[in-house]
Structures are given as C-alpha cells and as structure tokens.
Amino acid sequence: MNKANLSIFASGAGSNLLAIHDASLDKSFPGKLQLVICNKVCPAFELAKSLNYETKLISNLSIEKFELIAHQELIKKKIDLICLAGFMRILSPNFVLKWQNKILNIHPSILPMFPGLDTHKKILLNGLKIHGSTVHIVNEKLDSGKILGQFAFAVKSDDYNSLIRNIKKYENLLYPEVIRKYIWTFLFKEDKFFKDKKIHLNNVVFSY
Numbered sequence: 001m002n003k004a005n006l007s008i009f010a011s012g013a014g015s016n017l018l019a020i021h022d023a024s025l026d027k028s029f030p031g032k033l034q035l036v037i038c039n040k041v042c043p044a045f046e047l048a049k050s051l052n053y054e055t056k057l058i059s060n061l062s063i064e065k066f067e068l069i070a071h072q073e074l075i076k077k078k079i080d081l082i083c084l085a086g087f088m089r090i091l092s093p094n095f096v097l098k099w100q101n102k103i104l105n106i107h108p109s110i111l112p113m114f115p116g117l118d119t120h121k122k123i124l125l126n127g128l129k130i131h132g133s134t135v136h137i138v139n140e141k142l143d144s145g146k147i148l149g150q151f152a153f154a155v156k157s158d159d160y161n162s163l164i165r166n167i168k169k170y171e172n173l174l175y176p177e178v179i180r181k182y183i184w185t186f187l188f189k190e191d192k193f194f195k196d197k198k199i200h201l202n203n204v205v206f207s208y
Contacts, residue, residue, distance in 0.1 A: 001027070001028075001030070002030075002188075003029075003030055003031055003032040004030060004031045004032070004080040004081055004183045004187050004188075005031075005032060005034045005035075005077060005078050005079050005080045005081075006020070006024075006031045006032060006033045006034060006035075006079070006080070006081050006082075006083060006179075007033075007034060007035040007036070007037060007074055007077065007079045007081070007082050007083070008020065008033065008035075008036045008037070008044075008048075008082075008083050008084075008085050009036075009037050009038075009039075009070075009082060009083070009084050009085070009087040010036060010037075010038050010042070010044035010045070010048070010084075010085045010086055010087055011038060011039055011040060011042055011044065011086055011087050011088040011089070012042055012043070012044055012085075012086030012088070013042075013043045013044060013086065013168075014042070014043050014044030014045075014046075014047040014048070014085070014086070015086075015168050015171070015172055016083075016085035016086065016106060016168075016171055016172060016175050017036065017044050017047060017048060017085050018047060018172075019171075019172035019173075019175060019176050020033060020083060020085070020175065020176050020179065021033060021051055021053075022176075023176035023177075023179075023180070029176075029180060030180060030183040030184055030187075030188065031081065031179060031180070031183050033053060034053075034054065034077045034078075034079060035053070035054050035055075035056065035073060035074070035077045035079060036048035036053050036054070036055045036056070037055075037056045037058060037070055037073065038055065038056070038057050038058070038059075039057075039058055039059055039066060039087070039088070039089055040057075040059050041057065041059070044085070044086065045057060054077070056069075056070075056073055058070060063089060063090075063091075063092055064092070066089070067091065067092060067094075067095040070095075071095065071098065074099075080102065080183075080187055081102050081103075081104065081179070081182070081183065081187065082099060082102060082103045082104070083103075083104050083105075083175070083179060084103065084104065084105040084106070084138065085106065085175070087105075090142065091103070091138065093140035096138055096139060096140050097140070101137060101186065103137070103138035104135060104136070104137060104138065104148070104178070104179065104182065105135070105136055105137075105138050105143070105145075106133055106134070106135050106171055106174070106175050107119075107133060107134050107135075107136065107143050108120065108133050108167050108171070109122075109123075109131070109132070109133065109134065109143075110130070110131070110132045110133075110134060110150055110152055111134040111136060111143055111144075111147060111150075112143075112144070115142050115143035115144065116142060116143065120160060120163050120164060120167070121160070123155065123163065124158055124160065124163070128155060129154060129155050130152050130153065130154060130155060131152070131153060131155050131163060131166075131167065132150055132151045132152035132153060132167075132170070133150065133151060133167055133170065133171050133174065134147055134149070134150045135147075135148045135149040135150070135174060135175055135178040135179075135208070136148060148178050148181070148182060148208060149174055149177070149178035149181075149206070149207060149208030150174075150206075150207050150208070151170050151171075151173075151174050151204055151205060151206045151207070152204070152205050153166060153170065153203060153204040153205075154203055170204055170206075173201075173206070174206055174208065177206075177208060178208050181208060196208070
C-alpha cells in the first residue's frame with residue numbers, strides 16, 4: 001500500500017503528535033510520519049525523539065530563516081502533507097503558497113468563531129455553552145482555510161483546565177481521522193472510501 005509522507009510541526013505537549021503516531025500504526029492508515037519539526041525544545045520534541053522519528057529543532061530564528069530550513073528538510077524527506085499540531089508560529093503567505101493545500105491545522109475553536117489565541121478564555125468569558133475544535137487547510141489568512149472537520153461538546157464547567165483536557169481528548173480522535181480522509185480524497189483522489197460523517201459520542205458531535 002502506498003503511503004503519503006507526513007511531517008508534523010509542533011511546539012507544545014505533543015498529544016496530537018502521539019495520536020497521529022498511534023493511528024499510523026494501523027496498516028490501513030494511508031500516511032507515514034517521516035519528519036517532526038519543532039521551533040523550540042518542548043514535550044513534543046522529546047516525544048518525537050523517543051519514538052525514533054527524525055526530529056529537527058529550528059529555533060531562535062526569524063520566520064524567513066525558519067521556513068527556508070524547514071522547506072529544505074521537507075523536500076529532502078519528500079513530504080506530501082504537513083500537519084500542524086500545537087505549532088505556535090504563523091507561517092508566511094510565501095511558505096503557504098509553496099505548500100498550497102498541503103498544510104493542515106487543528107485549531108481549538110469551532111471556526112469561524114474565535115480564530116487566533118486564547119480560545120478557551122474567550123469561551124469562558126463569553127459564557128458560551130459549547131466548545132470544540134476545527135481541522136482546516138492552512139491558507140494565507142489566520143485560521144480561515146477550508147474546514148475539513150469539527151467537533152463540538154457541551155461546556156458543563158467553567159474550569160479552564162477541564163476545558164483543555166476535554167479539547168485534547170477529542171482532538172486526538174478527530175485529527176487522525178481527518179488526515180486519513182484528506183490523504184485518500186485529496187492526495188490519492190480516492191473519494192469512494194468516504195462520505196461526510198457525523199458521529200455522536202458521549203454528547204460530542206464529530207463532523208468530517
């Protein structure tokens with residue numbers, strides 16, 4: 001089975017990196033993680049090394065220099081799809097154009113609500129009763145690319161840490177499945193495998 005070569009860009013804890021790694025252990029998963037790029041030393045960086053992935057630390061550089069080095073590494077590894085997973089730098093329009101339709105991101109809000117930072121605080125400050133995350137294609141505008149999948153759950157507590165735990169738990173389910181679908185339908189052009197799905201799980205609605 002042919003598999004797409006994946007790269008993950010990460011800056012944080014690495015829970016979505018681990019979820020993608022776990023999904024890739026399934027022989028039917030159409031992607032193979034080949035390269036992890038981090039812009040700082042972080043748990044995701046240490047996790048990637050512990051899982052024996054080729055892991056590059058590109059830190060303390062301007063975005064232009066970061067992107068130049070990252071692009072060279074991506075070409076070297078013949079990467080087909082970049083998956084941003086808690087990556088805390090905004091990529092330039094020039095880089096996005098080079099990798100047009102080949103960069104995915106998971107953002108912790110139900111876009112188009114609350115693009116950018118501090119989404120959990122915004123949910124609580126506005127007293128909203130639902131929260132969730134969105135997987136989208138990265139374009140030149142912040143958190144505004146085509147939406148590929150979302151989930152939503154009821155906010156039952158105003159506890160900030162509880163909100164984050166729920167978000168991460170459900171992101172780890174959604175992101176690998178959206179990546180799977182995107183590889184088949186966009187990279188491999190095999191849309192016969194999927195229809196739009198809506199799944200209800202423990203009062204959480206997933207759509208992808």
